[in-house]
Amino acid sequence: MENTIAFTDTETTGLEAGFHEIVEIGLVVADRETLRIVDTFDTKIKPKHIERASPKALQVNGYNEEEWQNAPDLKWAMKEFGLKTIGSIMCAQNITFDYNFIRESFKQTGIKDLMSYHRIDLFTLSWVVLKDKGITRFSLKEVCKFIGVEEEPDPHVAINGAMAAYQVYCKLMNKIPPE
Secondary structure (H helix, E strand, O other): OOOEEEEEEEEEOOOOEOOEOEEEEEEEEEEOOOOOEEEEEEEEOOOOOHHHOOHHHHHHHOOOHHHHOOOOOHHHHHHHHHHHOOOOEEEEOOHHHHHHHHHHHHHHHOOOOOOOOOEEEHHHHHHHHHOOOOOOOOOHHHHHHHHOOOOOOOOOOHHHHHHHHHHHHHHHOOOOOOO
16 A cells, blocks of 8 residues: 555544544545555544534534444544555645544554655645636635535535545646546
8 A cells, every 4th residue: 555645534523633533534545656546435433522522513524413323433443544544645635634633543542553654735735736826715625616626515524525635636636537
């Protein structure tokens, strides 16, 4: 897997890793050279401390107890995520946010993070490639609109965010995603 990019999106119960929790992980693993998708992963995660959740965060990701009733725990999710991302370079729209939650989750579960220490921030890449082309806001939604990638619908679902990140990356790199 060392020749892959792990396009990752997390949905969380708030903004503070270590206090708030991941409630959903979406992952699209692609070959670094061809950008062919080699694996995907999408799971809800049952939170341990929903009472700490920000109401705004739960509104953004559509969390409700019924849909998360049978969700696996964080340890199972991180084990699966970890196995699928060995040696991968993680890429996310706001890499600091998503990686902080991923790193904290690896730490909490005792599962070793075997991803590459390199990371790709899609926000920064979008800014570098598009800043002189008339776009002024670089959220994933705005970048998707600007370059013609289908926007992530509301409420946010992690696999949709990961897939949008993958598609934006392909467009920014002037590569058409393989079928």
